[in-house]
Amino acid sequence: MTPDPPKRDPANLLIHVGLHKTGTTWLQDRVFVNNALGFDSPWGPMASPAVAEFMLVDPLSFNANATLERLGPDVDASRSKGFIPVLSHEGLSSRPVRGTYYAPTVAKRLHEVFPNARIVIGIREQNGMILSLYRQFVRNGGVYSLKQFIGTGNEPAGWSPLCRLEFFHYDRFVRCYQDLFGVDNVLVQPLELLRDDEPRYLKRLLDFAGSTGSPDQLGKAGVSNAGWGGQTLEVFRFFSRFAVRNPLGPKQPWSVRNAQRVCYKIDKIVPKSRHTKIEKSWKAYIKERTKGRYEQSNAELVRMTGLDLASMGYAL
Secondary structure (H helix, E strand, O other), X not given: OOOOOOOOOOOOOEEEOOOXXXXXXXXXXXXXXXXXXXXXXXXXOOOHHHHHHHHOOOOOOOXXXXXXXHHHHHHHHHHHOOOEEEEEOHHHHOEOOOXXXXXXXXXXXXXXXXOOOEEEEEEOOHHHHHHHXXXXXXXXXXXXXXXXXXXXXXXXXXXXXXXXXXXXXXXXXXXXXHHHHOHHHEEEEEHHHHHHOHHHHHHHHHHHHOOOOOHHHOOOOOOOOOOOOHHHHHHHHHHOOOOOOOOOOOOOOHHHHXXXXXXXXXXXXXXXXXHHHHHHHHHHHHHHHHOOOOHHHHXXXXXXXXXXXXXXXXXX
16 A cells, blocks of 8 residues: 655645656646645746756756746745745656656756755656657657667667667656655655546645645546547658658647648547557557566665555556
8 A cells, every 4th residue: 555645834845847648737737726725836837947947958057046036036926825836847857758868967956946845756657658658759740660769679889769768767766856855855646546546646745745725626627638549640650751840839830730630530530440459569569678677666666655556557
């Protein structure tokens, strides 16, 4: 049985660092902006200052004092209203779909600016995580096959795939934050707990943050959109060779928008069996590549956190 954190005084600042594909959108859009739960997101649901101040800043120009001067007043304003301020962006953990890995550097920057913050880390069973990231990669315009995306394991020295399998040794990521902020100031939340027991997932978060809110105050979620099936993603991956995305902002050219419209229509008419066949092949390849890779890391994470990962389907 996974232990729950004790009820605490309100946090000075809650920092949610991802990981990707672990319920981050739900947290950002429904929890961290919810004043009834005791939270406030002074920089918006997906905090853009997290990108500018901690991720994209030139390493030689980062200045913790200057960053605190810019962000500190927003933290103080939220606290003066009686809320727990939240800084949330999954990119703080790294961006495996882009092949960019900087977790320890960002963790140290966060600690330099906000040493008394509490950290929330989301995790997900590794095979499911990798598949979900590949789906996101394709939806974002990526053209690599799954094999190219996660590699074969036989790459020449000095070469690596975009999505590095060693990134998903979660114990190392969690330990990095525990060493900086303290064991009691880091909460690890499995996506599987959110899926199976949302009230308990939320109560763990509220108690850790020191919120007086109740899970009952969240309300019902709306229906979420299902992702494209495997066949549709393969079609879009082909289109993306010619419909190139704009890398400098969210507004996309006509070719990309038209490819998306076509794929929405395709997804409705392709037989489910076609999607299933492709997705089964993806899952089989991921399983082959990860066999025996994460058991030791997951066992160490169980020791560190007390999480019952075995009951959630993690390899142990």
